[in-house]
Structure formats: structure tokens, C-alpha cells
Amino acid sequence: MAVQKLPIAKALNESLRKALETDPKVLIMGEDVGKLGGVFRVTDGLQKDFGEDRVIDTPLAESGIVGTAIGLALRGYRPVVEIQFDGFVFPAYDQIVTQLAKMHARALGKIKMPVVIRIPYGGGIGAVEHHSESPEALFAHVPGLKVVSPSNSSDAYWMLQQAIQSDDPVIFFEPKRRYWDKGEVDTEAIPGPLHKARIAQAGSDITLVAYGPMVKVCVEAAAAAAEEGKSVEVIDLRSMSPIDFDTIQTSVEKTGRLVVVHEAPVFYGSGAEIAARITERCFYQLEAPVLRVGGFHAPYPPARLEEEYLPGLDRVLDAVDRSLAY
Amino acid sequence: MTVESTAARKPRRSSKRVSAANKPQSSEPQLVQLLTPEGERVKHPEYEIDLTPDELRGLYRDMVLTRRFDAEATALQRQGELGLWASLLGQEAAQIGSGRALRDDDYVFPTYREHGVAWCRGVDPTNLLGMFRGVNHGGWDPNTNNFHLYTIVIGSQTLHATGYAMGVAKDGADSAVIAYFGDGASSQGDVAESFTFSAVYNAPVVFFCQNNQWAISEPTEKQTRVPLYQRAQGFGFPGVRVDGNDVLACLAVTRSALERARRGEGPTLIEAFTYRMGAHTTSDDPTKYRADEERQAWEAKDPILRLRTYLEKAGLADEAFFTSLDEESETLGKRVREAVRAMPDPDHLAIFENVYADGHALVDEERAQFIAYQASFAEEGN
Numbered sequence A: 001m002a003v004q005k006l007p008i009a010k011a012l013n014e015s016l017r018k019a020l021e022t023d024p025k026v027l028i029m030g031e032d033v034g035k036l037g038g039v040f041r042v043t044d045g046l047q048k049d050f051g052e053d054r055v056i057d058t059p060l061a062e063s064g065i066v067g068t069a070i071g072l073a074l075r076g077y078r079p080v081v082e083i084q085f086d087g088f089v090f091p092a093y094d095q096i097v098t099q100l101a102k103m104h105a106r107a108l109g110k111i112k113m114p115v116v117i118r119i120p121y122g123g124g125i126g127a128v129e130h131h132s133e134s135p136e137a138l139f140a141h142v143p144g145l146k147v148v149s150p151s152n153s154s155d156a157y158w159m160l161q162q163a164i165q166s167d168d169p170v171i172f173f174e175p176k177r178r179y180w181d182k183g184e185v186d187t188e189a190i191p192g193p194l195h196k197a198r199i200a201q202a203g204s205d206i207t208l209v210a211y212g213p214m215v216k217v218c219v220e221a222a223a224a225a226a227e228e229g230k231s232v233e234v235i236d237l238r239s240m241s242p243i244d245f246d247t248i249q250t251s252v253e254k255t256g257r258l259v260v261v262h263e264a265p266v267f268y269g270s271g272a273e274i275a276a277r278i279t280e281r282c283f284y285q286l287e288a289p290v291l292r293v294g295g296f297h298a299p300y301p302p303a304r305l306e307e308e309y310l311p312g313l314d315r316v317l318d319a320v321d322r323s324l325a326y
Numbered sequence B: 001m002t003v004e005s006t007a008a009r010k011p012r013r014s015s016k017r018v019s020a021a022n023k024p025q026s027s028e029p030q031l032v033q034l035l036t037p038e039g040e041r042v043k044h045p046e047y048e049i050d051l052t053p054d055e056l057r058g059l060y061r062d063m064v065l066t067r068r069f070d071a072e073a074t075a076l077q078r079q080g081e082l083g084l085w086a087s088l089l090g091q092e093a094a095q096i097g098s099g100r101a102l103r104d105d106d107y108v109f110p111t112y113r114e115h116g117v118a119w120c121r122g123v124d125p126t127n128l129l130g131m132f133r134g135v136n137h138g139g140w141d142p143n144t145n146n147f148h149l150y151t152i153v154i155g156s157q158t159l160h161a162t163g164y165a166m167g168v169a170k171d172g173a174d175s176a177v178i179a180y181f182g183d184g185a186s187s188q189g190d191v192a193e194s195f196t197f198s199a200v201y202n203a204p205v206v207f208f209c210q211n212n213q214w215a216i217s218e219p220t221e222k223q224t225r226v227p228l229y230q231r232a233q234g235f236g237f238p239g240v241r242v243d244g245n246d247v248l249a250c251l252a253v254t255r256s257a258l259e260r261a262r263r264g265e266g267p268t269l270i271e272a273f274t275y276r277m278g279a280h281t282t283s284d285d286p287t288k289y290r291a292d293e294e295r296q297a298w299e300a301k302d303p304i305l306r307l308r309t310y311l312e313k314a315g316l317a318d319e320a321f322f323t324s325l326d327e328e329s330e331t332l333g334k335r336v337r338e339a340v341r342a343m344p345d346p347d348h349l350a351i352f353e354n355v356y357a358d359g360h361a362l363v364d365e366e367r368a369q370f371i372a373y374q375a376s377f378a379e380e381g382n
């Protein structure tokens, strides 16, 4: 059946399965991805069906995982690497930033770097330290990397396919607190381009831009605002590098107002980039300054405080009100 | 193109054959052992140890109370009082043996599972639970008991321990430092780098690897092809494998390595060969990857049972001792349970506390905005 209702984690699993089936060069690598199927079971059953040569349990060494994935890519493979949690990508950050991102340019375009790095990210699951972070801006800032994040099952399925098919390194951020959210996946559809933003909710008074885990919060905020007679447009960015500024611009030209929402700290975050570009592009259409809602300039707090830290419905609605008050 | 590089491009032997050829060495290295799984006291030419009956009973008490504390924490997680728990079940001898080898002025760098070592350092066990409950990221002042905060990023702390030890040496002090880590951690670059630094600078540090056979779902063979203690040799310092379920051997071997460090003879790697009897953490499901027979085989080597057998056979502890220890265990369990349940959620403004030592204008600004934002709800409520 082409259309199925799947949780995001399962959609990712189906996507990996399809990639392994269609391209013998695709490899899955990471800690615990084999028998266990990953700590979130995203690779569940894949080693059983494709063997230890294709679905590889690696030593517990992130720099080693990404560094060897680079070598495998140089040899013609397409490694899809799993980093167990956001906070554990940093031992590999050196390999990603100093090597993976730059090799294509350094080789005058003669070599390709089709490496996908999957990272479950973001908070809201009551975890201990290093399990709830949103480091996307640290990667989007690096030339040579592409950075994307699906917010629903269909995108999870298709964006991962597209990331694997891409000849560029893609940092694939998976919204871990949405892993269990179900949505429809049409495995025979023709997907839109990987880096095109999506209008998640049409509206005319104000634009909200979000990605990954915050899309759901923004759609809920739009519904709550609608009850007060406010028409909120929600854009699911899908890609943080590159960013589809055209879609945002079109929306802001219509609404005159923009709020960017993400879990990551606001300071130097992706909201800053979007605010700056849209201010340049829409200076005369903006009725209010671009506002940002996100995390504080503080370490991600212990679980019992994450509700205060994470932008929820109220903080998004508060920003909507502030914007509309100008 | 050379012949060699052409060959390299041909399909190679299947990796199955390669891995069969590279099977870990079959000759199992000798474990340092002073107490057999049957509770027999045996001698070792290099690591003999002489303990008073009091000290022996003390080690037993430490292990029993640590296990009780651990079991209580696991239960509290199941009851929803803790978000997560990393149990040490089965690793009591490795932790108590090494922990009791330490002097007060030594410094400990743990992972997230060293509850028994924390016990030996005098850290109140209830302090360990804050981070697992989600009310803080640490919960104690590392300098009170020379017991550093738990480290979750695998392997990082081995470098901190090495640097600390380099500082100890620079100060001309004769304390030693001990770094704990797992068999999985041995794969991390940080651990290899800590071996390099400690050897090059002759740092007074003991690397205490608890090889509990698993790193979540991956067996030790997925991390190394040689017994872990042999790693040390390539870095230029000694490595020794000890029966990690034998508290006496762990104590003797660690004591000897610490003394070596104090004498200025540099690092030692101790591999405590032990077993993680439970799940990796309460979020883990070992039935997906581990055979139950394996656990049963290791249960027969239980560190607590073997010391009890020895104490009883040698007439070093009577029924009254065991009964009063049972009572003490229950009291500890109750105290831990009550303390956790009474642990308040942190104040919301704690988010902004201690981000910087010198303060930071942005943090002050965001804090003020947050206060105003929260106050706006109170106003609405009026």
C-alpha cells in the first residue's frame, strides 16, 4: 500500500530500508544500530535483513564513526551515520567541520561527499544532560554542510531518501520528541525539493517560521490564535542550510509580521539569520520588528525545568501578540 | 598502476572471513584473584593483601549497602521518581575495592555509574540522585570529597583526570588520581589521548576500566581485538587485569597502582573484568541483544556472595553482623526513598544561575525578561 500511517521513527526506518534496497552502496553505521536497532529503534530490523556488512555496529567513537564514513565515501560508498544523541556529536565535530565539509571544495569539485549524519535532537523527553540539545546553528554556520530537519512522517521518509541521494554531506536532525507522532506517508508520491519550505498552515495576519519539533507547537499556536480571530501562517522551514528565503519573503509580504521559533538558544541562533535576511528583503513590508522565540543563553536545564526552557504555546502566542501590538 | 593498487580494487575477502581470522586472542589472560567465586582465599605472588576482620566486614558492608542503594534507585525510577537510573549491579567489588584503596587526598573522576566509589568517598548517596531525577546536572561540590561530577559524554573525564594528575605532580604533592571508564569508552579518542598525555608527562593517574562486557548493546569485541589491559603497553605503562568481582583483588591491585603513581612512576591501566548484571540503564532492553544464560553464568561469580561465603567459612562474621546489616540496608533504602520524594523541583530562575562566574549582560537581560513574562500570567490571573 502506498499510503500508510506511520510514526516518524518508523517512517525513518522505512526510508533507510528503501535506501538499503535500492542502492548497494548505502551503509548504516553507528553505536547500537545493529541488534538493538538504535536506542530509538530507528534502525530496527535492518541488520537482520541486510547483514552486518551493511548495517554496522561501530566502536563507541564518534570521531571514528564520521572519520571512517568520510573514507568510505571517498571509496564510493554512501554512509548514513547515526549519532546517538545531539550532545555526543562533538567528538565528531572536528571531522565534520574541518574535513567532511571542505573536501569537495578542496578537491576542486572532483570528489563527492555523500555522507548523511543523523542526529536525534532537541528536548522534551525528560532526559539527562547532553540528551536534549539543538546544535543546528553550529552546523548551518559551516560552509559545505547542508542541514535539514523533518517535522512529520512524510518528510521524515522523503527527506531522508533525498539526503542519502545528495552528493553533499547532510546533517539530518531528527526531532526526537516527535518520534512517536504518527502521520501519513505516501511512499509513491513525488516529493518536493529537499530545501523547499512548506506552508504548514495558511494565514494572513502574521507569519511563524519553525522547523523540526517546534512546527507542531506553532501549528497549535495558530489554532489557539484563530479562536481569538487572528490568522497565523506557519512555515515549516525543513532546511536550515540552505534556507528557502523566498517562501518566507512571500509570506511576510502578505502578513507584514514574522516570528521565528526554535528550541535552540536565541543568541546567534538560526532565528538571527532569518531575521536579518527578511529585514533586508522585506524592510518596507514589515509592520513590526522580526521577533524570535527560543532557548535562553544558558545550558539546557535539568529535566524538571525543561518546560520553562522550551518555547511552548504561551511563549509563541505572547510573541504573536507583541508583534501584532506594533 | 601498481599491482598492489589493482588488487585493492578487486572485490576482497568477505568481511566475515576477515573477522573470523581476527578473532580476539583465545588465550584468556590470567586475572589477578585473591578470592575465588567459591569464596576460597587464594594467594597471589605480586598482590598479596592483609586485612583485619574489621576491614573485611567493612568491605562486605560497603558492597551490600551500595547494592541496596542501587536497587532502591532502580525501584524509584520504576515508580516515576527518577527519570533514569544507571545501575551498577554486579560491579560492587570493582567499585568498592578500588574506592577503598584511595586516600582522602586522592582525586576521583567518575563516569555516571560510580555509585559505589561515591559511597567510599563519603558523598551522600542522595546527592547522586538529583541529576537522575532531573533537578540538577550534578548535585555536589566536587572538592568536598575529591569526587568529581559524573560525566556522561563517554571518555571525556579521562583527560580531566590526566590534567589534574599533571597538576598534582607540578605541585610536588604525593596524591594520586583515578579515572573510571568503561570498555566501550576505551574506543574513544579522548581515552587514547589521555593515555598518551599521562605517559608522556608521567602523570600520577590510575585508569580504572570496568570491563562489564557491554557498551549498551555492543559486546567488548566490538570495541577491541586485544584484551583491554594490554593497551597500556603500547603507550608505555603497565596494564593489569583483575577479577572485577573480587573485592580483595581490586583493592590490592588499585592500592599498588596508586602507590606506584605516588612514587612518581606514572600511570597504570587496571582492567577490572566484571559484568553488568542488569540493563545498561533503565531505558535499555537487554533482551534485544543478550542471552540470559550469560547473566546466569556471571551470577555464579557474584561479588557479594563470594565474600559472604568467605566471611562465614572463616568465622569472621556472625549472624548478628548480617542481621544488623540487613537492618542498616533497610534504613538506607528508606532514607533514600524519602529523600528523593522530598526533593523539591528547582526554582524556575535556576535556569539562569551559574551560567557564568563573572556574570553576563545577556543572561541578566533574559532573566529579567523571563521574570516579567511569568509575572504577566499572575497579573492576568488577578
Ligand SMILES: Cc1ncc(C[n+]2csc(CCOP(=O)(O)OP(=O)(O)O)c2C)c(N)n1
Binding pocket: A031, A060, A062, A084, A088, A091, B113, B152, B153, B154, B181, B182, B183, B184, B185, B186, B210, B212, B214, B215, B216, B276, B280
Ligand atoms: C560520546 C558519547 N557517545 C555516546 C554516548 C551514549 N552512551 C551512553 S553510555 C554508552 C555505553 C557506554 O559503555 P561503556 O563505556 O562500556 O560503559 P558502561 O555504561 O557499560 O559502564 C553509550 C554509547 C555517550 N554517553 N557519549
